[in-house]
Amino acid sequence: MQLHNILLFFLFYRCQTGHWIKMKKANKVFFTKNSITSIKHSEHIAVSAFIDHRINKAIRVISIIRRDNLQPLYCIYCNDDHDCQTAEAEVQIHSDHFGFPFAASDVLCHGAHTQIATCVAISTSANISNVHAEDLLPIKNKVTHESFKFNFTVCISNLFEGYNNVLQFVQTVEMYKLLGVQHVVIYNTSCGPDLEKLLQHYKREGIVEIVSWPINKFLNPSKGWNFVEHGGDLHYYGQLVTLNECIYRNMYQSRYVLLNDIDEIIMPYKHANLPLLMEDLQQEHITVGVFLIENHIFPKTQFEETHRFSRPEWRNISGINIMEHIYREPDRKYVFNPRKMIINPRSVVQTSVHSALAQYGDVYYVPFDVCRIVHVRTPLQGHLIKEQLFVDTRVWDFEAELISNVDKTLQASDLI
Structure with a gap:
């Protein structure tokens, strides 16, 4: 299996389970997802990801963005067919930040088949090889409901x-x-x-x-x-x-x-x-x-x-x-x-x-x-x-x- 395909396989596993797994003396070691994830090579932070069915099923990543140091960001999202795609991210910094350097923000991922993606990473690079398991967020709200829990x-x-x-x-x-x-x-x-x-x-x-x-x-x-x-x-x-x-x-x-x-x-x-x-x-x-x-x-x-x-x-x-x-x-x-x-x-x-x-x-x-x-x-x-x-x-x-x-x-x- 080529290195690229191996990477996609493990990224896909992490997407499906919400965990990353590695082998060590035949024992499975699980790493659970944190509620806060640093975006590598930046000062920004990703929190959680959701399908927004109201805007063409884009992926919305609740984030914390350093307002005065915003570089281009990319979405790398994967689906159930082990297919990962890259799209340039749209960053929306919320207007209420009360003057603080970091602000509540949305990072929006638009592109083909976002509605069937199972996980997403926000990256400063469009290169998938720069994405690791701990960068991935499971995507929630994949299905809408008319009745509520x-x-x-x-x-x-x-x-x-x-x-x-x-x-x-x-x-x-x-x-x-x-x-x-x-x-x-x-x-x-x-x-x-x-x-x-x-x-x-x-x-x-x-x-x-x-x-x-x-x-x-x-x-x-x-x-x-x-x-x-x-x-x-x-x-x-x-x-x-x-x-x-x-x-x-x-x-x-x-x-x-x-x-x-x-x-x-x-x-x-x-x-x-x-x-x-x-x-x-x-x-x-x-x-x-x-x-x-x-x-x-x-x-x-x-x-x-x-x-x-x-x-x-x-x-x-x-x-x-x-x-x-x-x-x-x-x-x-x-x-x-x-x-x-x-x-x-x-x-x-x-x-x-x-x-x-x-x-x-x-x-x-x-x-x-x-x-x-x-x-x-x-x-x-x-x-x-x-x-x-x-x-x-x-x-x-x-x-x-x-x-x-x-x-x-x-x-x-x-x-x-």
């Missing part, structure tokens, strides 16, 4: 710096379960030991999908959103990259995707749950694929006065007890109120944190009284006293089930 998926962009806010995390996930969410995707750079126990329980339960996100091994990620203020290579541990990756990951798995942080709950106020909310909103706004939800701050410094939810069972659990914080800051009409989103993932091409950057269909601002975000965190208007805040006890509507489910989950996680 999940109705609602929540995408949580990043956990980092040993995040260990266990109580708020478990309360948020259990609240979302009561609201009709079946799937939560977490991108994990690092978390604390107690949260790790909780994540493993949820993984066993099947509601949480944990995606390893070791971005700090590749770049110096920023701890903030503003390059001038926070420095670093990439916005907020790659938040924009993971949000976009999560949309494509769930493109044909989930009817709707919620894009928000772990300390935020997208809460319906006129409907009992998210399915009822979205049924009405979608019927009223047939062409809408992006629903923007107002953010509202519940200061963690202001406590409910009766202390009815200061439970001894939770006393040694790290983190914030959202049930104790029912005071909401007033909206400031002269200050931008960032929103989060409920989206139809098949309508979105690119997203930022607070709005879609490119989408098919329309955008709708959901009224405050219909749905808003319960966001328990440090105050933004810390000068206000309790009497200047609004009482908002919507979380208490789920009191009995929420407390019971939180207790059961903490016990199952060996935390109480």
Whole structure:
């Protein structure tokens, strides 16, 4: 067998299995695919690859591109017949990069038979001999679906710096379960030991999908959103990259995707749950694929006065007890109120944190009284006293089930 054909064979094997295999004393050694892949001879990074059925079945590779050092890139993609083809890549750097050197980007591969490709590598050379097993990404979303495994998926962009806010995390996930969410995707750079126990329980339960996100091994990620203020290579541990990756990951798995942080709950106020909310909103706004939800701050410094939810069972659990914080800051009409989103993932091409950057269909601002975000965190208007805040006890509507489910989950996680 010629060397070229041998290379194609092994590349093909890697495409089909998502693993690379070599022989060593008759033992098979497997190398699993990482969630982050350096593009050799460049500063760029490839993350994951998908067929985009909306643009002539091109291959879309979610990537991180160094904006000021972009050289020509090539797609090398292979199919089930051991046939690999090369095409010049189209690079789309997302417009929201907040001044950081590296930006969330799409590398698009156009060409013949992309729809039957099983894996792809992004390369600085069109020569297939420069591609190795560790460069290859399996291509997902090869088949579209009209029915979905999940109705609602929540995408949580990043956990980092040993995040260990266990109580708020478990309360948020259990609240979302009561609201009709079946799937939560977490991108994990690092978390604390107690949260790790909780994540493993949820993984066993099947509601949480944990995606390893070791971005700090590749770049110096920023701890903030503003390059001038926070420095670093990439916005907020790659938040924009993971949000976009999560949309494509769930493109044909989930009817709707919620894009928000772990300390935020997208809460319906006129409907009992998210399915009822979205049924009405979608019927009223047939062409809408992006629903923007107002953010509202519940200061963690202001406590409910009766202390009815200061439970001894939770006393040694790290983190914030959202049930104790029912005071909401007033909206400031002269200050931008960032929103989060409920989206139809098949309508979105690119997203930022607070709005879609490119989408098919329309955008709708959901009224405050219909749905808003319960966001328990440090105050933004810390000068206000309790009497200047609004009482908002919507979380208490789920009191009995929420407390019971939180207790059961903490016990199952060996935390109480």
